[in-house]
Amino acid sequence: MFRHGKRSIGLLAAVACAALVAAGCSSQGGAQSQAGGTAQGQRYTIAMVTHEQPGDSFWDKIRAGAQQAATDLNVDLKYSNNNAAGDQATLVQNAIDSKVAGIAVTLAYADQVGPAAQKAVAAGIPTVAFNSGINEYQKYKIPMYFGSDEDLAGQSAGTKMTQAGGGKALCVVQEQGSVALEARCAGVKKTFPATENLQVNGADLPSVQQTIGAKLQQDPSITYVVTLGAPIALAALQSKTDSGSQAKVVTFDLNADVAKDIQNGSIQFSIDQQPYVQGYMAVQSLWLNLTNGNDLGGGKPVLTGPSFVDNTNITKIAEYAAKNTR
Numbered sequence: 001m002f003r004h005g006k007r008s009i010g011l012l013a014a015v016a017c018a019a020l021v022a023a024g025c026s027s028q029g030g031a032q033s034q035a036g037g038t039a040q041g042q043r044y045t046i047a048m049v050t051h052e053q054p055g056d057s058f059w060d061k062i063r064a065g066a067q068q069a070a071t072d073l074n075v076d077l078k079y080s081n082n083n084a085a086g087d088q089a090t091l092v093q094n095a096i097d098s099k100v101a102g103i104a105v106t107l108a109y110a111d112q113v114g115p116a117a118q119k120a121v122a123a124g125i126p127t128v129a130f131n132s133g134i135n136e137y138q139k140y141k142i143p144m145y146f147g148s149d150e151d152l153a154g155q156s157a158g159t160k161m162t163q164a165g166g167g168k169a170l171c172v173v174q175e176q177g178s179v180a181l182e183a184r185c186a187g188v189k190k191t192f193p194a195t196e197n198l199q200v201n202g203a204d205l206p207s208v209q210q211t212i213g214a215k216l217q218q219d220p221s222i223t224y225v226v227t228l229g230a231p232i233a234l235a236a237l238q239s240k241t242d243s244g245s246q247a248k249v250v251t252f253d254l255n256a257d258v259a260k261d262i263q264n265g266s267i268q269f270s271i272d273q274q275p276y277v278q279g280y281m282a283v284q285s286l287w288l289n290l291t292n293g294n295d296l297g298g299g300k301p302v303l304t305g306p307s308f309v310d311n312t313n314i315t316k317i318a319e320y321a322a323k324n325t326r
Contacts, residue, residue, distance in 0.1 A: 044102065045076040046286050047095035048279075051088050051108040051132070052081035053175060053203055057255050058229055058275060062131065064324050065279030066104070073287045083175070083203075085109030092116035102126040102286035107133025107140075108178045114140040126289045130282040131275070132180040134301050143295055146281045148273035148305030150180050154187020156306050157226065157250060157271050161192050164268070167223025169195040170215060170247070174202025174232050181228050184252060188226055195226070205235050213239035222247045230255040230270075237266055254309055259321040262314045273305035276325045 048066055052059040063079060070077035078100065082088045089112050095103050096119060103120045107113055110133050118140040120127045129137035130146040137145045161169065169192050171185035176199055189195040198215055200208045216222060216239060225240065225247050227233040233251035240247055251258060254270045261267040281302070288294040296302055309317050320326035 043074055043076055044287065044290055045078060045100045046070070046102045046104065046283055047078045047080070047098075047100040048104045048282065049088060049091045049095060050079075050081045050106045051083050051085075051113075051175075051178075053083045055203060055205075055231070056229060057231060058253050060324055061275040061326075062279040065276035065281075066283050067279075069280045069283035069287070073284065075283060075287055077283065085112035085177075089113045089116040092120065096120050096123055096125065100125065101290055102128075104128050104130055104282035104286060106131045107136050108175070108180055110136035110139075110179060117142060126286050128282050128285055130278045131273075132178070134180075135183075136179070137301075138299070143299065144285055144297055145301040146278050146285070146304060147301065149301070149303055150183035151187040151190075153252065153271050153273065153306035154184040154189075155191045156187075156308070157184075157252075158188040158191030158195070160269065160308070161188075161224050161226075161250065164248075165223070166192070167194065168219075168221050169224040169226050170198050170212070170219075170222050171195050171226045172198050172200055172208075172212060172228060172232055172236065174200050174208065174227075174229055184228055185226070192224075200232070202229065202232060205231060208232060209235040209239050209242075212236050213243045216240065216243040216245040216247060220245065225249050227251040229253050230258045233258055233261075233267060233270075237261065254317075254321055254326060256318075256322045256324075259309070259314060259318040262309060262311065263318060265311070269308055269310035271305070272307045272309050272326070274307060274326070275304075277304045 080091045082091055092105055093116050103125055105117050107129050117127055121141045127142050128144040129142045134147055171188055173181050175181055185197050200211050225236045227236050230253045234257055236249050248268050250268045252271045254272050285296050317326055
């Protein structure tokens with residue numbers, strides 16, 4: 001399953017470049033001659049519909065990548081988001097009704113949002129899934145997926161923690177019902193069996209900090225706090241300080257502050273799914289499909305992670321994190 005996906009970034013770049021060369025490129029970007037789209041003066045409108053939770057800086061990278069692709073390819077990007085599954089499904093339906101040229105959608109709540117995305121496919125609108133729903137997108141006839149294998153990412157984190165000494169882990173889930181986050185913790189538990197999940201409300205960081213701190217005070221045997229988002233990692237660091245815990249903090253995802261904490265040793269490592277790439281490729285793949293009939297991945301997921309960020313590579317990556325592209 002993973003063999004096709006792991007060729008992702010290099011092959012995608014080559015495919016994209018080949019398509020752009022075939023279309024003819026200007027120094028300003030965008031096709032100038034043959035492959036449809038801007039070649040005929042047409043500016044495609046692409047809708048991106050996500051389950052973004054307000055205040056989560058992770059989505060800034062998704063949007064930055066998507067907008068860069070839209071700028072490069074002369075695409076009109078319509079971004080919308082709602083963390084409530086039913087409301088996100090409504091946003092997908094709105095995109096269908098507005099007759100956009102393509103739709104990129106996250107499937108964190110696949111049971112509710114997937115059927116709406118399948119309606120887009122049935123209506124002949126090119127549709128890709130990204131970020132969430134790696135095990136569900138094919139069920140809804142969506143041909144392309146860009147993202148990390150969350151189970152594999154969790155297993156990789158658990159293995160790294162076991163190699164560093166083991167113990168007991170607390171896996172902090174900040175969005176109840178998110179299949180991607182639950183898959184991460186389930187993956188951690190496969191290779192680090194002494195893992196307990198802790199549900200928190202990621203939209204309320206003071207509450208997150210208090211809940212983690214209370215758990216660390218209650219159970220001093222916890223050796224690792226695994227967070228599933230960069231803002232939650234920063235809250236966990238404060239919880240650790242307030243509780244006097246010796247637990248180490250590891251996290252999924254990255255931002256500039258987490259990069260600094262990896263540099264100074266406060267956070268052990270990050271498991272990065274490269275959200276900037278996810279946003280960029282979701283838009284670019286739709287553009288390639290619209291202008292050149294391309295489908296990427298051969299029906300398999302195109303993987304953008306997991307990619308470890310730790311003390312061995314943080315010096316180089318920190319500069320990109322500061323630019324909001326990593």
